[in-house]
Amino acid sequence: MLKSTNKLILLRYASTGTKNSSTLLRAQLDLNDITNRPEEYKNSIKRRQLPNSLIQDIDFITTNRPIQSQTYTKINALKRERNELAEQIKSRSHNADAIKNRLKEIKNEIKPMEKYVKDLQEEIYSKAESLPNLIDDSVPESDVQEDIVSYINTTPEEASTFNENDSIRDHKSIGERFGILDFTIASRISGPSWYYLIGDGALLEQALIQYGLSKARSNGYNMITPPTIVKSEIIHACGFKPNDQNNEKQVYQIENEPRSLIGTAEIPLGAYHSSTIFPSNTIFPKKYVGISRSYRAEAGASGKDTKGLYRVHEFNKIELFHFTKINQSQKELENIKNFQIEIINELGLKAKVLNMPTSDLGSPAMKKYDIEAWMPGRGLWGELTSCSNCGDYQSRRLGIRFSTGNDGENSGVNNDKIEHIATLNGTCMAIPRVIVAIIEQFYDPELDVIKIPKVLRPYMDGKDVIKKQN
Structure with missing residues (x-):
């Protein structure tokens, strides 16, 4: 809970992906806003007359964020299964060898998935960070007479x-x-x-x-x-x-x-x-x-x-x-x-x-x-x-x-x-x-x-x- 004081409160929270530096924390980008309003971001880029590669970056973000979420869901499901199997081993009421083999399989499944989702997250973040700000509707187009x-x-x-x-x-x-x-x-x-x-x-x-x-x-x-x-x-x-x-x-x-x-x-x-x-x-x-x-x-x-x-x-x-x-x-x-x-x-x-x-x-x-x-x-x-x-x-x-x-x-x-x-x-x-x-x-x-x-x-x-x- 934040308490109102006369002093400024320094941010202290963990970030994911790119590490915080001693000077700045990782940028808190609004990825949800990009995925919820992709056409507005694309239109802003077109109005700025910027390269189409930035529009492709928006498509990449909107396409891959659901994939990222789905992969997280699979990883979490495997982790729950791993925890349940670990409890079964403790109870000694099940075939321990079969459980241990499944635990190894889960470990081998999770490791590449975690690397994939981490790399995907960083690519999404990098592309989002490179996007310019949305333009105000009252800004004139570049090809019109001086406003x-x-x-x-x-x-x-x-x-x-x-x-x-x-x-x-x-x-x-x-x-x-x-x-x-x-x-x-x-x-x-x-x-x-x-x-x-x-x-x-x-x-x-x-x-x-x-x-x-x-x-x-x-x-x-x-x-x-x-x-x-x-x-x-x-x-x-x-x-x-x-x-x-x-x-x-x-x-x-x-x-x-x-x-x-x-x-x-x-x-x-x-x-x-x-x-x-x-x-x-x-x-x-x-x-x-x-x-x-x-x-x-x-x-x-x-x-x-x-x-x-x-x-x-x-x-x-x-x-x-x-x-x-x-x-x-x-x-x-x-x-x-x-x-x-x-x-x-x-x-x-x-x-x-x-x-x-x-x-x-x-x-x-x-x-x-x-x-x-x-x-x-x-x-x-x-x-x-x-x-x-x-x-x-x-x-x-x-x-x-x-x-x-x-x-x-x-x-x-x-x-x-x-x-x-x-x-x-x-x-x-x-x-x-x-x-x-x-x-x-x-x-x-x-x-x-x-x-x-x-x-x-x-x-x-x-x-x-x-x-x-x-």
């Missing part, structure tokens, strides 16, 4: 004119000329896609960090500074892969160690409550904001995105993470999106909110919103924030659950149930990309200055513009 939810600080008519590259507003050229960005020295010291922020460039980064953290704290977020190196099993449990679908490296793995540098604080924030049961008196959502360095290998990146700050290997990022109940997760996703809109609006950036299509969702996500800002120097819209509802995909792999508490129907009877929670994540501030948007949207070519958004000025020593540094 724009709303615009920020602009109108659809004005946004329709944002279609040309404006080289005068290129953030790289402006930043280097102003002396606030340096890519040449960084390339010599570290390689391509690294950078120096200098003077007001470095101050602008810190202003965005302090503004973002202050904004999050005032909206009920608990601040965390997480580790930036995590174990590989944590990365896997969160649904991230070292390589992308083209087998190109996405994260930096530590040589000869099962650890990697994080690409986002979402990973250590999600793992913060791993192997935990929240007591029934827990108030949800539990909201965290984490500031960390983030590292992206970006092996497949090419072209203009590798020039400047838009796509870099290392950067500061403020991440939002929510733990809540499944039935509250859709509302919570809207709350994160609205919070992100508020930040972009206060910064004064022209942007648009997108309901991302099926092909753009990672395995954990049921639904995702992106906010993209117009970046005139690039001549493109660029992603500033993203937020996703991952349902119970991550919590089942990280072992995060909660006690529902006594339902009150039976006085004096503890009717606690244990259920998995929902996890949600969102960008509060991806610093380099916001700097790109600020420089390119707020550069005044007549005055040759970059106007600083009002909300950042208190963190910028009271300055209202960035000028060329001497």
Whole structure:
């Protein structure tokens, strides 16, 4: 029985098949849900435009789970017979030799059956573990026109004119000329896609960090500074892969160690409550904001995105993470999106909110919103924030659950149930990309200055513009 306390309860239970590690318990996958709703899982895979092999995996699961159950039944029947024969030998009222011979037969029958059912169980589990999350019905199909939810600080008519590259507003050229960005020295010291922020460039980064953290704290977020190196099993449990679908490296793995540098604080924030049961008196959502360095290998990146700050290997990022109940997760996703809109609006950036299509969702996500800002120097819209509802995909792999508490129907009877929670994540501030948007949207070519958004000025020593540094 679970008792409601003010402390989190660590999970302590046995698993079958794959062993628990010292860090995580085996994922508690809902195999019954897959066998009860195979067509929904197949449709979700089709909508994601994933390989048909995953649909075949669902067929394998639905076909072989009954066989697994039937085999268990046969094994248990043989074990009962074995126990009954053992009792008969004790009573010495039967032919002992015949019984012993039958016991040997039973042993020889059980051994291969147990190996077969164990191997089958592991194959079923492995195929189920590789399946992506079910997609929310409101997610648009990949082949439809961009699903724009709303615009920020602009109108659809004005946004329709944002279609040309404006080289005068290129953030790289402006930043280097102003002396606030340096890519040449960084390339010599570290390689391509690294950078120096200098003077007001470095101050602008810190202003965005302090503004973002202050904004999050005032909206009920608990601040965390997480580790930036995590174990590989944590990365896997969160649904991230070292390589992308083209087998190109996405994260930096530590040589000869099962650890990697994080690409986002979402990973250590999600793992913060791993192997935990929240007591029934827990108030949800539990909201965290984490500031960390983030590292992206970006092996497949090419072209203009590798020039400047838009796509870099290392950067500061403020991440939002929510733990809540499944039935509250859709509302919570809207709350994160609205919070992100508020930040972009206060910064004064022209942007648009997108309901991302099926092909753009990672395995954990049921639904995702992106906010993209117009970046005139690039001549493109660029992603500033993203937020996703991952349902119970991550919590089942990280072992995060909660006690529902006594339902009150039976006085004096503890009717606690244990259920998995929902996890949600969102960008509060991806610093380099916001700097790109600020420089390119707020550069005044007549005055040759970059106007600083009002909300950042208190963190910028009271300055209202960035000028060329001497």
